[in-house]
Every structure is written in C-alpha cells, then in structure tokens.
Amino acid sequence: MYIHIDEQPIFFDVVGEKFRIDGPRLIEKPTLIALHGGPGFDHQRLRPDLDQLADIAQVIYLDHRGNGRSLPSDPGTWTLDRWGDDIRVVCDLLGIERPFVFGNSFGSLVAMSYMVRHPGHAAGIILSSSGAKYDFASIFAAFERRGGPAARMAAENFWLRQSPEDLAEYNRVCMPLYGTRPPTDPHQAARTILNLDVARHFLRPGGELQRMDLRPALAAVECPVLVIAGREDPITPPEFSVAVAALLPAQTTELHVFDGCGHGPFRDDPDRVWPIVRRWMGALTP
Secondary structure (H helix, E strand, O other), X not given: OEEEEOOEEEEEEEEOOOEEEEOOEEEEOOEEEEEOOOOOEOHHHHOOHHHHHHHOOEEEEEOOOOOOOOOOOOHHHXXXXXXXXXXXXXXXXXXXXXXXXEEEOHHHHHHHHHHHHOOOOOOEEEEEOOOOOOOHHHHHHHHHHHHHHHHHHHHHHHHHOOOHHHHHHHHXXXXXXXXXXXXXXXXXXXXOOEOHHHHHHHHOOOOHHHHOOOHHHXXXXXXXXXXXXXXXXXXXXXXXXXXXXXXXXXXXXEEEEEOOOOOOHHHHOHHHHHHHHHHHHHHHOO
C-alpha cells in the first residue's frame, strides 16, 4: 500500500487489526510504527520479528522515503530531518494519534529525528541499537574484538573508502559479526529489497551518518523512551546506547543492555527482549 507525501509514494504495510473484540466491546489497540534499518532496505528486515506484537498493537511497517518498496525519489530528500518529518506526516495522513515508534539501527536514527523534531507527538519511542553520534574508533575496536584484525581492517576500509571491493569484503567479513546467533528466518534476506543508492548517499565518507550529532537535542525529548542494546554489537557498540540514555530525561527513560547479544538484540535473544518491550508498552497504554 502507498501513501503520498509531497507526491512521493511511500510504501507501508499493516499487521493486526486496530480494534480487538472483547465480547460486546471493541477495544482499541495502540499503533506501533516500525522503522527498518539500512538505509536502503525495506521493512522485511523487521519481519516476522515484530509481527508478534500485533496482539497488543496494530503494527505499521514503513519503508522510508527512497528505501525498499517506496519509489525512487530526489536524493536531496534523503536526510534524517526529512525521514523524521515523514513519520509525523504518515500519522497525520492515516489518522494515527499518539503512536509507539520502534526504530532499529538506521531506523533508530529516524526515530530520534522524529522525536526531537516533533516532541510530545509519540506515546513512546523504542530505540534498538542506536547512537546519537557515531564514534568510528569505537566501532573499529569493536569489530576487532569480535573478529580480529581482519575484521577491523575490513571495517576501516569500508567506512573510510567504500569502494565496491571494500563493500564486498565488509559484507563477507563484518556482516556475519553483527549478530551472535544464526538468523531464525533463513529466507529473510531473500525477501529483502535494497536500494544501494540510498545506502551510498547516507553512509558515504563525509555523508550524514558520519557528520550527524543528535546529542544536543535529546534533553528536550518529551515522550518516554526505551533504549535496548546488545553487549556484543560491533556496529553500534553498547556505549552508544548508554550515552543516548544518559542524555534523555532520566524520569522517562529506560535502558537495557543484553549480554550475549549483537546488533538488534531482539533477534539474538527474543525471550529476554520482547517481555520487556511488552511490559513497557503496556504500562503506557491506557
């Protein structure tokens, strides 16, 4: 399904009904907007993991502007500001009030952009494997801890040069180190769409990922935030998430760092992660 923002088709999909039947009553469930990583990927990177939350929320998967199944767009609009604003516009167009927003990896950056640019709009934000400022020295050290000198070299070459050969070597050596256990869905990668142009634009040396610094705006965030991270994550090391949580208002922020987990801890240890997410969302749902 598509909605149009500034005449740009944005793809979204829905899992779960909005109203739950309870005898003679209909109980309205909150909406959870799921923001995928990448950039460039589509929402399949989050499925079927987040589908399980459809019993407590209507889950809306969004392919960011220019990403995945959303149609090609002007590269000048591939910015965190625009992607963050798109979340608010999607809510306005679909009549969504007080959503929960789940962002993983790059999706967490979009979620942070949304929450600092539209304070108080969300019921709550879940930041998974996030970072407000990327410290690449820490990233290179984390890859070396996980995969030795070869992994550090592949990471340095990719992030500092990004030639096609660097990308191929990074995918071969570094990507398998993101998680700590094999994927539970062996077909997820085959279903996934990737727009490499968006990835190159955002991740390139001197691009927005390497320049961004969301730290100064975090203290003014008005909604509750749940921050989750994996202790063994090499691309967003846990200290990134700890720093994010420390900058957010303490009374409305909750942090969990999961031992034995990598990037996207809900994939490596769903039995520990999802009960925390469910409890946190339930406490904020009327």
